[in-house]
Amino acid sequence: MQLLKNDLLLRALRQEKVERPPVWMMRQAGRYLPDYIKLREKYDFFTRVQTPELATEITLQPVEQVAVDAAIIFSDILVIPQAMGVEVLMEEGKGPSLPNVIKTQKDIDALVTNEVEENLNYVLKALSLTKQELNGRVPLIGFAGAPWTILCYMVEGKGSKTWEKAKAFCYVQPELAHQLLQKITDTTINYLKAQAKAGADVLQVFDSWSGSLSPEDFKEYAQPYLMKIADAVKEEAPVILFPKGSWYALPELSESSASGIGIDWTISPKMAREMTGNRITLQGNFDPAKLLLPIPEIKKAVHKMISEFGAQKYIANLGHGITPNIPVDHARAFVDAVKEYEGE
Numbered sequence: 224m225q226l227l228k229n230d231l232l233l234r235a236l237r238q239e240k241v242e243r244p245p246v247w248m249m250r251q252a253g254r255y256l257p258d259y260i261k262l263r264e265k266y267d268f269f270t271r272v273q274t275p276e277l278a279t280e281i282t283l284q285p286v287e288q289v290a291v292d293a294a295i296i297f298s299d300i301l302v303i304p305q306a307m308g309v310e311v312l313m314e315e316g317k318g319p320s321l322p323n324v325i326k327t328q329k330d331i332d333a334l335v336t337n338e339v340e341e342n343l344n345y346v347l348k349a350l351s352l353t354k355q356e357l358n359g360r361v362p363l364i365g366f367a368g369a370p371w372t373i374l375c376y377m378v379e380g381k382g383s384k385t386w387e388k389a390k391a392f393c394y395v396q397p398e399l400a401h402q403l404l405q406k407i408t409d410t411t412i413n414y415l416k417a418q419a420k421a422g423a424d425v426l427q428v429f430d431s432w433s434g435s436l437s438p439e440d441f442k443e444y445a446q447p448y449l450m451k452i453a454d455a456v457k458e459e460a461p462v463i464l465f466p467k468g469s470w471y472a473l474p475e476l477s478e479s480s481a482s483g484i485g486i487d488w489t490i491s492p493k494m495a496r497e498m499t500g501n502r503i504t505l506q507g508n509f510d511p512a513k514l515l516l517p518i519p520e521i522k523k524a525v526h527k528m529i530s531e532f533g534a535q536k537y538i539a540n541l542g543h544g545i546t547p548n549i550p551v552d553h554a555r556a557f558v559d560a561v562k563e564y565e566g567e
């Protein structure tokens with residue numbers, strides 16, 4: 224076991240005292256960084272993801288250029304459908320597409336659930352190489368998409384604002400939906416365990432589209448599977464659940480096996496603390512669009528956010544991924560503001 228020089232993230236997740244909150248940014252690797260954009264001209268998306276040396280280089284960029292307190296492995300949530308035998312294409316500037324969507328029992332029966340370590344070996348290699356290159360500078364975060372969010376792409380075949388096909392699939396054929404969610408869950412559990420073994424210190428589960436469900440449907444199609452994953456992998460590494468838009472589930476999620484919950488800007492820090500009874504570490508929730516403010520205003524807004532969450536049991540982050548239009552010095556100002564924070 225290698226000792227970490229900066230273990231703020233791990234201490235915050237264990238609810239231990241910290242000198243200041245740790246800070247990282249969702250989607251920090253890629254998108255807005257000029258060095259990443261240069262690599263994008265040379266290699267297509269899945270080449271970048273599947274080549275451990277490239278994935279490692281991209282993972283380290285925000286650690287070295289923006290000085291975040293954690294690295295998140297450069298990969299994608301859609302490697303899970305790929306590992307289950309579903310084709311995924313990534314068109315630059317357009318987003319993902321899955322030409323063969325899941326519709327029937329036969330489609331679900333054809334999914335592969337037991338080859339994740341072989342099929343995603345390149346992610347495991349990237350994690351161990353990154354761990355080695357980090358040399359203990361900061362913790363390394365592994366991740367996966369939550370079963371509901373992965374179902375969204377597998378049924379819809381591409382991104383959507385409403386996910387109406389994915390939702391209709393669940394409402395019209397609930398039994399098939401649960402079979403599919405369970406298969407994704409089993410695969411994801413094995414994948415996350417393998418990531419921890421390969422060097423991930425923390426595991427985040429992205430339920431990016433859980434906010435498209437009603438509270439009742441979240442409880443049926445999203446929450447049970449998030450809980451199963453957290454229960455199954457908590458011994459391996461601390462888990463952060465990020466059910467975007469599903470703030471109503473905070474009381475129950477704060478009683479789960481997760482060590483942290485990510486929230487977006489649709490709930491205030493104070494309300495999130497109340498709903499979780501201060502039992503769990505919270506992560507978030509700066510609106511990434513506010514990174515376009517002038518730097519002094521970013522800093523003021525960040526300090527206000529931290530004072531509202533409190534500096535303990537807290538991980539400073541955005542409420543969703545950083546967007547490609549953010550200047551690097553504004554991203555750096557966000558990180559610096561957290562480091563400059565003085566107070567409780």
Ligand code: CP3
Pocket residue numbers: 248249250251252253254263268295296297298299300301313317318319366382429431543544
């Ligand atoms: O956080 C990180 O920087 C690590 C890398 C990472 C990527 N995707 C790389 C990527 C992570 C954690 C993800 C997760 C992911 N992928 C999510 C969940 C997080 C979220 O933002 O809600 C989702 C929904 C996806 C699916 C996905 N991948 C979409 C919708 C797209 C296209 C649009 C976009 O930029 O998000 C991708 C492609 C993708 N994955 C890119 C990157 C850097 C952009 C392609 C490029 O810049 O070359």
